Every structure is written in structure tokens, then in C-alpha cells.
Amino acid sequence: MRTKTLLATALFGALLSVQAYASDSYQHIRNATAKVSYAGQTFLIDPMLAKKGAYEGFPNTLNSQLRNPLTELPMPMNEAWQGVTAVVVTHTHLDHWDEAAQKYLPKDLPIIVQNQDDAKIIREQGFNDVRVLNETLKIGDVSLHKTGGAHGTKEMYAVAPLGQLLGDAMGVVLRAKDRKTLYIMGDTLWTADVNKALIKYKPDVLVMNTGSARVNGFNEGIIMGKEDVAHAHQAMPKAKIIAVHMDAVNHGAVSRQAMRAFVQKSGLKDWVAVPEDGESVKF
Template identity: 30%
Template sequence: MRITQLRNATLIVHIGERHILVDPMLAPQGALPPLRLLDGKRLRNPTVDLPKQAVAALGQVTHCLITHCQKGHFDHLDGFGKQWLRETQLPVICTPHDAVYLQKRGLNVQPLPEGHNQPQAFFEGHIRTVRCTHGEGVVGRMMEHGVGYLIEMPGEPRLYLAGDTILTPRVRDFVSQHQPGVCVVPAGGARFDIGGDIIMGVDDVMAFTRLATGTVVANHLEAISHCPVTRTELLAAGRRAGVSQRLLVPADGQTLEV
């Protein structure tokens, strides 16, 4: 298995001849609105362009997997991503909750069956969803919480794509029970002008990595204006916590062998 980090939460999981694009935000730098209005910067998004490797990597893609896409969550599926999926007509795998929304936008949707929190057939293996908590309190009530995915394929490490979530008891229990070989977690510490973190930040990622026994891949970094955590900061925290050998923080465009 290989994982290519494109930008933010957008990555490609390479499993044999299948290349699964996750949460495509494909906009050029600055094409999308700011997510912080009171910080004195009002940076437009994304704050960086896609890496030069993106064109070749996207040319390999055979399927797409969506964790969440409604309520304006353009950092996981933006208009450019929708247009690309509409033009290519690649199969788009998603929850039943998102299926109608995506079908109305002309995408080739292949929803998971109802009862999708249980293992379902996924190519030669299985997939199941894990509920995300994309923030709590007032902000949490406004968010689209979505899901993460546990993917199990023959001859490959179990892969947990956490989706946009803070570190909740549900996530802790799931990881403790299943101990995936590879976990991809959102690490940017995103927050709006009000309220707390809506995804994991440095402390949550360290706690998650200590809890997990496998490799942890951190993304959702240095691409969106409401994510303050940097790669340098996260790597330094990993060294202090003694987990740096299991914590990977890929650059945009980098492909990891896992």
C-alpha cells in the first residue's frame, strides 16, 4: 500500500491496481473564501497550490471516497473536485447520507449499503465507517460531522482514514479495539473565529499516536486558513513525546510506502 498526500485532506490510497482519491479539494490557490474573518488576515483558500505531482497522480485515480461534503465543507469536496469527478465519471463511494446530494451534482455515485457502520464488501476486502465528531458545542451543531473509514484488504495493513474529527471516546475505543496498521488523522487544529478545535491539534495527535500501535500519518496541514498547526511544530512534538518513529507528516506531493 502507498499513500500520496496531495494537499490538506486530499490524498490517494494506492492498493494494487486501484488508486482511491479521498476528499478532493482541487481548487487553485486562493480560489475559495476565507474561513477566518476576525484574525486580521482573511486569507483566501487554499493557501497553497496543488503540488506539481498532482496532475500525474490524479491521472492514476480509479475511484473516489468521500468522508463528508455537505454544509459548505469545500475543503473536502470543492467545486473543482465536483467538476473533475463529473467529467471523469469515476465511481464515487460515499455514505447513503451523502449519496443523493452527490447524485444531484451529476457524479457517478456508488453508496455504501445502509447499516454501513458494520463491515461491508469493498473490492476483495471490507470497509466500515466510524462516526466523526467535527467539533462540539455551538460550532459542533453547525458542522457536517461525516465519517471515517476502516479499510481492510487482503495482504495489506488495515487502514483507518479518520475523517474530520476531534479525539473522542468513540475514536479512542475504536482504535484501541482494532489497532489499524496505518491511521491517517487530521492534525491542523482547525478552528473558526469562535469555539474550540473542530479537528485534532497537536495534543490530540500525540494522544492518538500514543494510543495507536501502528503508523500514524498526519495531514490537514498548511493548506487552509483556519488550521494553525505546522508540520515543523507537529514533528517537534512527536520527538518530545517519543513517538516520532511512528508519526509521519508528509509534504504535499509526497508518497509514503506503508
Template identity: 30%
Template sequence: MKLQQIRNATIILDLGPYRVLVDPMLARKGALPPLRLFVARQRNPLVELPAEAPAALDSVTHCLITHCQKGHFDHLDRAGIRWLREKKLPVICTPHDAAYLSAQGLTVQPLLAAHEQPGPFLNGIIRTVRCTHGLGLVGKLMEHGVGYFIEMPGEPSVYLAGDTVLTSTVREFVAKHQPDVCVVPAGGARFDFGGEIIMGVEEVIEFTRLCHGKVVANHLEALSHCPTTRTELSKAAMSAGVHLMVLEDGETVAF
């Protein structure tokens, strides 16, 4: 298996003959609105797609969406929708998102299995894992979505945590399944009120201690409400004595 970090939560997974694009945010730098009103009011994304992106996207065979409604453009924006529509690629998603994505003119393949139950995915199996995209009042306003646990013949198992804080659900799932590779959101995103809506430094370090496999951090340095930097996260992991992979945009790693 290969994993290529594109930008923010957008990655590409090489799984045997398949190249799966996850949560495409493909807009140009500054094309999307700010995510905070009183501080960090920059337009998003903060950076352009990496130079490697066009060639990487050209060979994608499928798309996988963790969540996309209630304005979550950082996981599927208009540019991503246009690109998927033009390419006519199959878009795999939860039943909850199927009608919304179909209304965008996309070729939708909804998953059928219940949460944490195995269902068919390409030539392997997939499970969904509940996300908690923030707690308290801010959590009530969010689209929580899912993470995905993918097992393919001859490939390492991979858990895409999705946009979530570190909950008992996530802890228990990792302890039970111990994925070979985990991809976790690490930007410490927050709005003008409430707490973090995805993992920040401390929760990523705790997650990494729970997991026996490799852990890859993303959701970094691309959105105005994500203050955690790659340098900060790497230094914290080194200080904690844990091995955490912090990829640059465009970088590919093989497992």
C-alpha cells in the same frame, strides 16, 4: 499499500489494483473563500496543488468521500466535482451524502453497512466510524461525516479518521481494531468562536500513543483556519517520544 499526500485532507491510496482518491479539494490557490472573519482572513487554499498532482490524479480509479455538505469545500470543492464528473469515476460515500453527490452529476456508489459494521469495498471490506467535527455550539453547526477503516487482501489495514476531534468513539475503535496505518487530521482547525474542530497537536500526540501502527498526519498548512504547522507538529512528536509521519504535499510513502 502506498499513500500519497496531495494537499490538506486530499490523499491517494494505492490498494492493490485500485487507486483511491480521498476528499478531493482541487481548486487553485486562493480560489475559495476565507474560513475566519476576524483573523487569518486569507482566501483558500493557501498553497497550490503540488507538481506531482496531475500525474497522480491521472491514474485514479475510485473516489471516497468522508463528508461534503454544509459548505465543507475542503473535502470536495467545485473543481473536484468537475474533475470527478469529467472522469466519470465511481464516487463511494455514505448513504447520507449519496443524494447530494448524485445531484452534482456524479457516479455514486453508497455504502450499505451500518456504522462500524463491515461492508463490501472493492475487493475488501470497509467500516465507517463516527466523526465529531467539533463540540458545543460550533459542533451543532458542522457536518460531522465519518472516518473509514479499510481492510484489503494482502494490504495493511488503514483507518482514515476523517474530520474529528479525539473522542471516546475514536479511542475505543483504535483500541479494538489497532489499524496498521492511521491518517489523522492534525491542523487544529478552529473558527472565530468555539474550540478546535479537528485534532490539534496534543490530541494527535495522544492518538499516536494509542495506536500500535503507523500514524500519518495531514490537514496541514493548506487552510486559513488550521494554525498547526508541520514543523511544530514534528517537534512536538519528537519531544513526546512518539513516531509520527508528517508528509509534504506530493510526498508518497509505502507501507
């Protein structure tokens, strides 16, 4: 009888573990904006919440005549922060922390940022609980770990006005006991810092900003693109990849349609998700 009881307990525990994994998800909202449900917490990532066409296109970039965002939110704005535990702002560029987010997000929501400069900006916007992710920070049972990168090439950073505008942008790794490790790479090219994060954390899920956004006068993008998805699969062949940051701002050079075609042609469709606005990916 005791053996049967122990077996039933083990099976019940295993079932709970499976259910826990099933409850974790990445809901793509628009651009790099997402709601991540993870280990009992819900994080709003890089909120850009304005209506379609609210802002002028980014000057001196590809298709700057277009107004941003290029698409509407897939939900009423207030649904974006319903049930949210904390907000993660990887950097304060308009397409990751816009005027609508600054105006409408509840001012008592915890805001997690990359450095003291961004913290100062957001505190001055009226937010009461701004936390700097220096290396590691804990929210409930979730550990958040800061990762580095580069929001452009060394040639771009050598041009003083552009380098200053590009600034810093962090990535974030989410870890919790009995959960898959999630790495949100952020606005970066593939750098040594990305390699270090992959080696250190061995993530099971990669969220990649792959719109290959372009500034005038340079052939390279300021974030990743299609080929980086293939690179990621080669580096982490068992990881689930979620490709986002496309079809929402003027300077993106890679569309979701083009990314899906690349994924199909490269034989990566079983590993790579390219979600529509509002779509959730479970992991």
C-alpha cells in the same frame, strides 16, 4: 527434492507478501486530499483540487482574511485521479469536496460517501455511481468500514447555525487479507467513536487530520491537533501515524513545522510521518 521445492515455494510466497506490503502507500496531495494505493486498488480521498487562492477564507474562522487553498497542488490536477478506482468523500465541506473536484473529476468514477444527504448532493452534481458507506462496502479485495466521530465539541453543536454547518463527517477503515489495516480518521476530535474504532479494528496505520482548525469564539479546535498524535501513539504504540490537514486552509492552527517540532520533542519521530504535499508514505 520435494522438501526443497516446498521450501522454495514458501520463500517465494513470503517474498510476494513483502512486495505486496511495499506496494501499499499513502500519497499526501494537499490538506486532507490523498491517493491511497492499497491491495491493488487506488482511492482518492477528500479531493480539494482548486488552484491556490480560488476561494474566500471560511467566514467566522481563524485567519478568514486568507484565501483558500493556501498552496498550489504539487502536481497537474488530472494526475490526482489518474489510476483511481474510487473516490472517498468523508463529508462535503469545501476543503474535502470542492468545486474543482465537482467540475473536473470523471462523472463515472465511483464516489463513496457517508450518508444519503451527501449522496443526493453529489448525484445532483452529475456523478453517476455514488455509493453510501452505511457500515461496510467492498471494492475489489478491499473492505471499507465506516467509523464515527465529531467535527467539533458538544458546545459548538449546541449553537444551531454552527452545529448545522459542522454537520457529520465519517472516518474510514481499509482492510484486506495480508495487508496492514489503515484507519483514516477524518475530520473529528478524539471521541468515544475513535476509541471504539481503535479497539475493533486494531489499525496498523493511522491517518490523522491534525491542523486543529478553529472557529471564532471557541478555544478548542474542530479537528485534532498535536496532543492527539501523542494520544494516538499511547493508544496504538505499534501503529504508523501519518499527520495531515495542515498548511492548506485558512483556519488551521497547527502547521507542519509545529507538528514536526512536537513530534521530535515528544520522541515520536520513528512513529509519525508529517508528509509534504506530493510526498508518499509506504506502509
